[in-house]
Amino acid sequence: MAAKSDKPRRIKARNPANTYATSEQARHSARAEARRVLVCGVAALVLVLLAWILPTYMFEHSMMRFTPAVFFDVMAYNLDGLASVLTGGGGWFENRFMAVVVCAISGAALGLTGSTYQGAFNNPLAAPKTLGVMAGGALGALIFVLLLQGVGPQMPGSGTSITKGQADAWIASLDPLEWFWVNYGECLCSMAGCFLVVGIVIALTSLIGRGRMSNIIVIIFGQVFAGTITAIISFCRYYFTRDGGIDMVDQLREIENYTMIRTYYFHDLLVIVAPIVVCMVVVLLLRNRLTLLSFGEHEAASMGVNVNRTRYIMIAICTLMTAIAISFAGHVAFLGFISAHLSRRIVGPDFKYLLPASVFVGGGLLTLIQYLSQSGLPYTSPYAAGVICSIVGPFLFLLVVLKQRGKGSLGEWK
Amino acid sequence: MxxxxxxxxxxxxxxxxxxxxxxxxxxxxxxxxxxxxxSAARAKAETRAQGKDTRRVVIAFGLATAFIALLSLCLPYRGIDTMGSGGTIYPLGDVLDCYRLWFDLTIAPLFDNTLYNLTTLKLAQFSQTHEGGMYTMVTNRAMATAIVAVCGMMLAVSGLLFQASFRNPLATPSMLGVSDGVTLGCIVFAWLGNGSISEDPGLYLLCVYGFGAAAVVVVLFLSRGISGGARYNVFDMLLLGTVITQLLNGVNAFVQNFVMDYGTWQLFYNVQQAGDALHDPLVQGVVAGVFVITVVPALMLRFRLNLIAFSNDEGRMMGVRSGLLRGLALVLGATMQLAAIASIGQVAMLSLAVPFLVRYLMPSDFRSQFLGNCLIGTALLLVCMIIQHFALIGIITVPVGTIVSILIIPFFVWVIALGRGRWS
Structure with a gap:
């Protein structure tokens, strides 16, 4: 022991996954990891701030109008609006403020879910959509569009244009339940679909395994259900386009790619952000169990972790988070996977640091992508944030992976 | 020590x-x-009992597959997007008459010249006693049934090869981006061509095979680079395959949602579900060719392929180049799935499910698995094709791929529930 401490092994500062010879070094590394988490958090905050104050749709107009002076003017204007919102003054900026907050929170929820699933299933291929959440959301949207759209109060004279005053008067005349349905009907359906599919997958798995949940069966069931639902939705789209239901197809497409295009109000903040934050806190409090789970099911059980209960709790909470995030913010497919791997690369495998880091990385990443989709660059569209994520995400992943090229298998998995 | x-x-x-x-x-x-x-004796007895069991299972599945194929032959051929009447079944006697006529018209003249003069007479006789167009329908259906059977076999075997070489029940060729590459190829074809496979089958095959193969090559190349030259890490490949699949998925979704108009999208969907590919002689020929050059080597290598279960190092210790075998298995598997998807549409789910099911029903040596996969894959795809004949919503037939994925679920649950005692 003494000989070892005399000649400490050389440790690369960049790789916290190394084993440490002395407790001092271990402590040092913990400090380093905490510092990295802090850096992630600061970066995410900076991104959110930039998303607030940078001008959107800046390349959409002709370049003549777009001079540096205009750029800084717009930024100052946005900053004024932001200050007014933060001091409780409200004003025109409220809408954008909410949109960015919802976006950051949704991204954080997806990132956290990705890391949690990878820990709970001990499988690097696990992602938020593994259990069929996305497919469930799409199924819920389909059911809403097909069956439930005409249910509930309809706006008078819909189809013809009505003034904002008339619309406001109509909304004021609704009773609270009707108001809730009008505002959140399709989101609720989407969420119900998410819970339905995840519930079926989990129930079937545990029924078949007699209460024991097998990783592989869960993931395969998730894939199979997701594939089936995608095929059905695709067929429905085809049927509608052939049979004169174009507006239904448009609506389906809009709900699936709904990414942050809604107009958000303060009550949206209560419905979306509050539950997600509560869920995140619970998952973060339980994160040490995930570290034990990464030793393997039997090892974790012998260390006193109730593996199944931990998994059920994690799945329930994460499904709630993801369902809210994707029903209100749109289907952002790849974010959970990519931010889980990114944050694992940044802070290492210890869940004590990994989960906070993935919250920040996910939130920052989705904010960035959302801003990109609104920047007005060619081939971007505010509807396309989810799609942009699945196009940009893989390149980001490859970049991270290629950096550690030649070091064998990815990370310490397997 | x-x-x-x-x-x-x-x-x-x-x-x-x-x-x-x-x-x-x-x-x-x-x-x-x-x-x-x-003890050696016990092992021997076990093996023998197992062999007997296997034979019984294989015979049962073989009979079931033959029955299903016969059933499929009794239906008239109808493409995905034709507005034919659904649900017709020809009586077996009439169908047999058709095949007798086919024999008389094509095979018999090769051996007996005098029969040649009778062909017009026979055709006239046949058309008097049977409804019009039946002969063409039945012979087309026979060709389609043969192709579908071949495709089912190839899909299941490709899944088996991938799962065996990755030693992971999640692995399918679509993980290396085959089916998403094919979808991209379909998008390109919907743009370049006029949207109908039968009018430009060459371009269709070029697009579909080109993009599917390109996706696989990119994944293999990148994973080789990342695993570091000579090392060939299966796990990296799986992860990279997921990532590339996601990329292709994103591009496909982008083009479908934000670039295509509905007319082009309809053409694309028709092409993606391989609308009339089954009917086309060029596509049929290519599938038959691929079948011969992939399934036959897999069949010949069935004993050797047991060895891909070893890792590279273990294999080398025992004097086997398991890396080479594994590479061969991957190439064969990917080609098989590519050919199947190109001729009957998005049915990649089959190669995930069937090997998984067969693992519960058959012993785990490669030979029995191979046989079981061939039979069950064929039977399942033929059943789906029969169901498709009756699944007519409005004027549109539900594609085989959709039926496969709906049918897979109960089947899957049933078989996993069967083997739940054995599950570990």
Missing amino acids: VSGNKDRGYVSRIIESARALRERDAFEPASRMVGDTI
């Missing part, structure tokens, strides 16, 4: 892998070592 530990590790690893294989013919040395722990 140290070397002793090493030896013990080596022996136990061999015993483990031998148990996992349960194959005693292909692997003599391991079975001799296993002989130390299990």
Whole structure:
């Protein structure tokens, strides 16, 4: 022991996954990891701030109008609006403020879910959509569009244009339940679909395994259900386009790619952000169990972790988070996977640091992508944030992976 | 001390892998070592009993498959997007008449010249006693049934090859981006061509095979780069395959949602579900060719392919180049799935499910698995094709791929529930 401490092994500062010879070094590394988490958090905050104050749709107009002076003017204007919102003054900026907050929170929820699933299933291929959440959301949207759209109060004279005053008067005349349905009907359906599919997958798995949940069966069931639902939705789209239901197809497409295009109000903040934050806190409090789970099911059980209960709790909470995030913010497919791997690369495998880091990385990443989709660059569209994520995400992943090229298998998995 | 530990590790690893294989013919040395722990006689008796069981299962599935194929032959051929009447079934006698006529018209003249003069007479006789167009319908259906059977076989075997070489029940060729590459090819075809496969089958095959193969090559190339030159890490490949699949998925979704108008999208969907590909002689020929050059080598290598269960190092210790075998298995599997998707549409789900099911029903040596996969894959795809004949919503037939994925779920649950005692 003494000989070892005399000649400490050389440790690369960049790789916290190394084993440490002395407790001092271990402590040092913990400090380093905490510092990295802090850096992630600061970066995410900076991104959110930039998303607030940078001008959107800046390349959409002709370049003549777009001079540096205009750029800084717009930024100052946005900053004024932001200050007014933060001091409780409200004003025109409220809408954008909410949109960015919802976006950051949704991204954080997806990132956290990705890391949690990878820990709970001990499988690097696990992602938020593994259990069929996305497919469930799409199924819920389909059911809403097909069956439930005409249910509930309809706006008078819909189809013809009505003034904002008339619309406001109509909304004021609704009773609270009707108001809730009008505002959140399709989101609720989407969420119900998410819970339905995840519930079926989990129930079937545990029924078949007699209460024991097998990783592989869960993931395969998730894939199979997701594939089936995608095929059905695709067929429905085809049927509608052939049979004169174009507006239904448009609506389906809009709900699936709904990414942050809604107009958000303060009550949206209560419905979306509050539950997600509560869920995140619970998952973060339980994160040490995930570290034990990464030793393997039997090892974790012998260390006193109730593996199944931990998994059920994690799945329930994460499904709630993801369902809210994707029903209100749109289907952002790849974010959970990519931010889980990114944050694992940044802070290492210890869940004590990994989960906070993935919250920040996910939130920052989705904010960035959302801003990109609104920047007005060619081939971007505010509807396309989810799609942009699945196009940009893989390149980001490859970049991270290629950096550690030649070091064998990815990370310490397997 | 140290070397002793090493030896013990080596022996136990061999015993483990031998148990996992349960194959005693292909692997003599391991079975001799296993002989130390299990008594040789008992092992022999077990093997024999297992062999008998396997034979019984294979015969049962073979009969079922033959029956289903016969059923499929009794239906008239109808493409995905034709507005034919659904649900017709020809009586078996009439169908047999058709095949007799076919024999008389094509095969018999080769041996007997006098029969040649009778062909017009026979056709006239046939058209008097049977409804018009039936002969064409039945012969087309026979061709379609043969192609679908071949495709089912190839899909299931490709899944088996991938799962065996990755040693992961999640692995399918679509993980290397095959089916998403094909979808991209379909998008390109919907733009370049006029949207109908039968009018430009060459371009269709070029797009579909080109993009599918390109996706696989990119994944293999990148994973080789990342695993570091000579090392060939299966796990990296799986992860990279997921990532590239996601990329292709994103591009496809982008083009479908934000670039295409509805008319082009309709054409694309028709092409993606391989609308009239089954009907096209060029596509049929290519599928038959691919079948011969992939399934036959897989069949010939069925004993050797047991060895891909070993990792590269273990294989080298035992004097086998398992890396080479594994590479061969991957190329064969990917080609099989590519050909199947190109001719009957998005049915990739089959190659995930069928090998998974067969693992519960058959012993785990490659030969029985191969047989089981061929039979069950064929039977399942033919059943889906029969169901498709009756699944007519409005004027549109539900594509085979959709039916496959709906039908897979109950089947899947049933078989996993069957094997739940054995699940570990």
